[in-house]
Amino acid sequence: MAADDLESFSLANPPAGFVDDPYPTYARLRAARPVHRLAPGSWLLTRHADVLAAYRHPALSSDKQAEFAPRLGAGSAIYQHHTTSLVFSDPPRHTRVRRLLMGALNQRAIARMEAPLVALVDGLLDRLADQAAPDLIQHFAAEIPVEVIGNLLAMPHAERGPLREWSLAILSALEPAPPPAVLARANAAVDEFCAALRGLVAERRRRPGDPEVDVLTRLIQGHAGNDGDGELTEAELLHNCIFLLNAGHETTTNLIGNGAHALLVHRAQWERLVAESALVGTAVEELLRFESPLQLNNRQAREDVTFSGVTLPAGSYITLGIAAANRDPAVFERPDELDIGREPNRHLAFGQGAHACSGMNVARLEGRLALGALAARYPRLALAGPPERDRRVRFRGFRRLPVQLG
Ligand code: HEM
Numbered sequence: 001m002a003a004d005d006l007e008s009f010s011l012a013n014p015p016a017g018f019v020d021d022p023y024p025t026y027a028r029l030r031a032a033r034p035v036h037r038l039a040p041g042s043w044l045l046t047r048h049a050d051v052l053a054a055y056r057h058p059a060l061s062s063d064k065q066a067e068f069a070p071r072l073g074a075g076s077a078i079y080q081h082h083t084t085s086l087v088f089s090d091p092p093r094h095t096r097v098r099r100l101l102m103g104a105l106n107q108r109a110i111a112r113m114e115a116p117l118v119a120l121v122d123g124l125l126d127r128l129a130d131q132a133a134p135d136l137i138q139h140f141a142a143e144i145p146v147e148v149i150g151n152l153l154a155m156p157h158a159e160r161g162p163l164r165e166w167s168l169a170i171l172s173a174l175e176p177a178p179p180p181a182v183l184a185r186a187n188a189a190v191d192e193f194c195a196a197l198r199g200l201v202a203e204r205r206r207r208p209g210d211p212e213v214d215v216l217t218r219l220i221q222g223h224a225g226n227d228g229d230g231e232l233t234e235a236e237l238l239h240n241c242i243f244l245l246n247a248g249h250e251t252t253t254n255l256i257g258n259g260a261h262a263l264l265v266h267r268a269q270w271e272r273l274v275a276e277s278a279l280v281g282t283a284v285e286e287l288l289r290f291e292s293p294l295q296l297n298n299r300q301a302r303e304d305v306t307f308s309g310v311t312l313p314a315g316s317y318i319t320l321g322i323a324a325a326n327r328d329p330a331v332f333e334r335p336d337e338l339d340i341g342r343e344p345n346r347h348l349a350f351g352q353g354a355h356a357c358s359g360m361n362v363a364r365l366e367g368r369l370a371l372g373a374l375a376a377r378y379p380r381l382a383l384a385g386p387p388e389r390d391r392r393v394r395f396r397g398f399r400r401l402p403v404q405l406g
Contacts (some may be wrong), residue, residue, distance in 0.1 A: 030328060035312070038319065041313075044321055050307040051325040055297075061301075063083075063090045064088040077190035081170065087247065101218075121373045135403070145252035149244065149245050162196075194238050201238070215241075250397070255284070261383075273375045292326055296320065296323070387400060
């Protein structure tokens with residue numbers, strides 16, 4: 001990209017090559033235009049200090065009703081879904097839903113996930129050897145989170161088939177400029193997902209689970225079907241279940257897929273993990289930093305706010321550049337180098353502040369178990385052809401990652 005093109009850089013229409021490797025562009029923005037105007041009233045932050053300050057800023061709102069109405073169509077199913085999710089809500093709704101959810105995603109509930117997860121990963125690694133053309137996304141990474149979140153909501157296995165496609169369709173509507181076909185698929189996915197959940201909720205009402213560890217029971221028991229304080233409406237209940245499945249699904253698939261890919265193309269780091277399995281904890285943090293599955297978050301300023309000396313007026317839309325912040329040399333030594341022993345590692349892959357990822361310890365557990373077992377079982381693993389990258393700027397990952405097991 002030529003120097004004067006930096007000024008016109010837009011996430012809705014990024015230059016050729018950006019999706020393959022966005023980091024050089026982010027580096028130039030961070031150095032020359034750390035508060036970059038994407039469009040009238042819309043700004044991108046790329047410095048770690050600014051992104052962190054934005055996450056913690058009390059005047060930055062997560063409510064997306066004004067922003068999404070023209071883009072998604074006010075009244076559409078996909079609009080209702082996204083604007084009812086806790087991640088796109090401010091207090092008091094955000095506080096109510098988050099409290100219920102965090103209570104269920106506690107350390108005890110996470111510890112109970114470990115044994116079934118180890119067995120699941122082992123089974124998938126066994127079956128990988130039977131595949132004529134093993135694909136680390138389809139046959140491994142994508143299979144893990146859907147089971148974990150399905151188990152979390154105790155969703156019957158027979159109903160889990162469409163989850164991945166629904167999730168992809170619903171999240172694709174969050175791209176900066178979703179075309180009509182993408183929106184149509186997203187609306188259909190929300191309707192179908194809600195229909196499946198209504199049956200599940202009715203069943204759980206008849207036979208409640210243990211509210212200490214069962215998220216759905218916890219959400220239902222906080223739900224009394226009206227707008228009363230501390231309770232969830234029917235729409236809040238359904239849309240936050242959908243959100244939980246989506247939030248924990250594609251991001252974690254991409255942690256495992258991006259992680260495996262990064263390790264295989266930085267072969268010395270793969271060999272290091274194979275030789276020293278105790279590094280898996282810092283390796284997962286480094287992979288989250290190096291190829292963040294969620295590259296961007298968004299806020300809207302309720303009052304004037306200042307970042308890197310630039311004052312943005314109330315009403316401004318602000319994009320928080322997670323991926324850019326995670327390569328900021330002001331915070332990370334040799335930021336473009338993958339170092340699986342890196343410590344400390346103050347990456348922002350899970351966000352920060354009031355909306356910090358509620359499932360970060362679930363994701364970390366999945367990442368450690370999946371990548372640790374992969375390296376232990378197939379130390380000679382290698383890429384078997386060109387990977388197929390997902391072409392979105394917000395969610396970074398692969399659709400296919402062909403490998404040979406060695
Ligand atoms: C590697 C995997 C994951 C990544 C990179 C990730 C990233 C994020 C980020 C950056 C946010 C903050 C959004 C914002 O501030 O606007 C977030 C929120 C959230 N995540 Fe995750 N996430 C992952 C996995 C999970 C999992 C496994 C779950 C559930 C089991 C989950 C549940 C949530 C929830 C409920 C929120 C909303 C929190 C709130 O608004 O208060 N995430 N995630």
